Amino acid sequence: MVQQRKLLTTLLGFGILFLIYGVGFGQMHSTPVSIHMESWAPYYRPFEATIQSGTPIHWNNPTASSHTVRHDGCDKEGPCLFDSGAVPPNGSFSVPGLAPGRYPYHCELHPIMRGQLVIAGPVESKTGSAQMLN
Numbered sequence: 001m002v003q004q005r006k007l008l009t010t011l012l013g014f015g016i017l018f019l020i021y022g023v024g025f026g027q028m029h030s031t032p033v034s035i036h037m038e039s040w041a042p043y044y045r046p047f048e049a050t051i052q053s054g055t056p057i058h059w060n061n062p063t064a065s066s067h068t069v070r071h072d073g074c075d076k077e078g079p080c081l082f083d084s085g086a087v088p089p090n091g092s093f094s095v096p097g098l099a100p101g102r103y104p105y106h107c108e109l110h111p112i113m114r115g116q117l118v119i120a121g122p123v124e125s126k127t128g129s130a131q132m133l134n
């Protein structure tokens with residue numbers, strides 16, 4: 001009985017830790033972020049990635065087809081901030097970091113493939129000075 005309660009308390013503890021860190025890290029990344037290309041919806045996973053300003057972003061292509069990562073600005077009035085060209089199967093493409101803002105992008109070869117980067121500004125502490133992230 002005491003052991004069962006101990007186990008339950010431990011599981012509950014891990015659950016709370018998961019909620020705090022799992023949800024927190026899921027929404028905001030400060031270490032390099034990987035986005036996976038897929039042959040099915042949502043095609044770019046995560047479809048919408050929220051990333052800290054200045055964080056490098058990598059796209060991996062584990063599919064059997066070539067894909068591109070092209071900022072929508074390249075096809076509209078611009079600016080064109082990134083355009084991978086064809087990324088072959090098992091290839092990858094990286095962007096060193098972007099200023100805060102929203103960056104919708106797509107695959108030039110398969111217009112159905114669409115993704116979006118949401119770049120957040122630097123994290124401010126309560127005293128107003130910049131906070132170190134890793």
Ligand SMILES: [Cu+2]
Nearest residue numbers: 067107109110
């Ligand atoms: Cu594609």
